[in-house]
Amino acid sequence: MEIRVKCSCGDKCPEWAIVELQGVVEVQPQFQDRLQNLQIGHLCRPSSQEVYTFTVGYHELTGTKVPLKKPLLVLKxxxxxxxxxxxxxxxxxxxxxxxxxxxxxxxxxxxLISNIPINLIMVITLIVSEPQPTVKGRAGAPDSILSTK
Known part of the structure; x- marks a missing residue:
């Protein structure tokens, strides 16, 4: 079977780039069925620099543009x-x-977030102690102050 490869754009083929990240980009369960055209972040490059920034949620990555050893074609x-x-x-x-x-x-x-607001932090303190012995009070002293039950 012969498969022909054609290029109708000539010398003016659109330039694409590969974005290479370390690690794994996980999709939240509510977006599993809508992966096509899913926006995962913002890629920016200030015009005066060759440094790129990629912001995903509350994380920012810094990268550089690297030439490939051999060019790749994007085919349809x-x-x-x-x-x-x-x-x-x-x-x-x-x-x-x-x-x-x-x-x-x-x-x-x-x-990107270094200080978490106090209202977002939930601190749960669990104090476990052994039962205290009952202290007998003096005459005239309320039992609720001197004894623990």
């Missing part, structure tokens, strides 16, 4: 109906972009 599979009954569908690959660089984030993320 296109099926064309065939007139030949033996070859029911003819497949073709169309070039939709080229990747020459990757943005590498190789450092650990920096937390």
């Amino acid at each position: 599979k296109v099926k064309h109906p065939s007139v030949d009954a033996a070859d029911s569908a003819r497949a073709e690959l169309e070039v939709i972009g080229i990747i020459r660089h990757k943005i590498l984030f190789k450092t650990r993320p920096m937390a």
Whole structure:
């Protein structure tokens, strides 16, 4: 089976980039069924620098643009109906972009929230003590002050 690769963009193929992260990006359960076009963060680059920042939730990563040893093509599979009954569908690959660089984030993320407000912190203190012996009070002293039950 022959698969043709065609490029209709000529020398002006759109430039794409690979974003390389260390670790795992986990999707929350409520978004499991909507992964396509899911926004996971913001990628920014100040125009005067070659440093990129990637913000995901309350974490910020800093990375740099690194050239690839060999460029990669981004392909889209296109099926064309065939007139030949033996070859029911003819497949073709169309070039939709080229990747020459990757943005590498190789450092650990920096937390954007360093001071957590007090109302968000819940401190539970559990004091476990052995039962205290009952102290007999003097005449005229209330039992609730001098004894523990």
